[in-house]
Amino acid sequence: MNRRTIVIGSLVLGAAAFAGGAWQVARRREAAQTAAVAETLQAQPDALVRPHSPILGSADAPVTLVEFFDPSCEACRAFHPAVSRLLRDHPEQLRVVLRYAPFHQGSDEAVRILEAARMQDRFVPVLDALLDQQPRWAAHGAPRLDWAWQVAGEAGLDLAKAGSDRLHPAITAVLNQDMADVEVLQIRGTPTFFLNGERLTDLSIEKLRAAVTDAVNAQ
Template sequence: MNRRAVLLGTSAAALAVFGGGAWYLRQQEEAAAAAAVTQNPEALVRPNSPILGPAEAPVTLVEFFDPSCEACRAFHPVIEDLRQQYPTQLRIVLRYTPFHEGSDEAVRILEAARRQDKFEPVLDALFEKQPEWAIHGAPDLDRAWRIAGAVGLDLERAQSDRLHPDTTAILNQDVADLQELGVRATPTFFLNGRPLTNLNFDALRAAVGHAVAETS
């Protein structure tokens, strides 16, 4: 056996070990998250969490998201497609996960919008124009506020609501819950209380479709 064959064989073995280790780690994280939900189901859905879709829908998809997260922005149209596909069967529960610099302020914009029944248009606008304001290392939150104002948010009223105690309480609770559930990345999804790992767009669609079919 020549040296090149030995090297290739060694590399393949290392990749197999790495792949097996990554799979095992994902399984461990999924089991830990499921156990945390079992121990404290309230940590997954709080009474004051934003909900998109019918509150009594039989299928619940919880998303821990960060308004500044590029992957969350990429998944947002998929979530919207699922809502249109399952308008009565699916509800989306959103949990704030302010991992990026400035994301806590973006959450305050969203909560101010929720007080004015403008949550969805402001959420859509912040995601659509995310590259304009969620600049890594130098987020432009003034621009984020202007983007929200452009879709109908009353900025004067919103600024007075910005530091509302209820908003601070929601932020603090969501951070505590994501830590308890072991959420380390965004977006993180739980479907009917079960964590979904190693997701892509098609896998999320398939998982939700399967959950809806089980309720039929």
């Protein structure tokens, strides 16, 4: 074995050890955050689901999936069909509670569009349309909110009424409360899911589907 081989082998082993150590640190940090959030929810259980929160599915379903989402978030768009499929698969057993986490520029306006749509009983079609057409309006750093409004109009929103409703105090209150809960619950990215009050970690669409299916089957 020559010196070059020894050096390369040492570097590979060092990199592997560093990666393993970083993974363990990340896992410990994640576990500490999960424990802190659980403690917060014991003290402030209403921080997870508010009376104003939109509910998809059966309101009295035994399994509750809470999603903190951003209308401009690509990952939220990717998860949306899976969440919709779960609702179709478990129409009586599952309810999805949506919470707003408008981290991206312009997302607060998209939330106002959604809440104005809710006032017109057009929440789901406008939500579906905004997420489906997200690449059209949600360019990061330069969102085209005029296009977002156009997309909502194409989904059946009365734009004239919504334009006057968008600054309604109730909509502003929803935004303020959800952002306050985002801070309290240490939501740092979207989507973030809670299943029956427990935060889901190491998330993928497949793991979300499995977790919800297990929770439904446990009823």
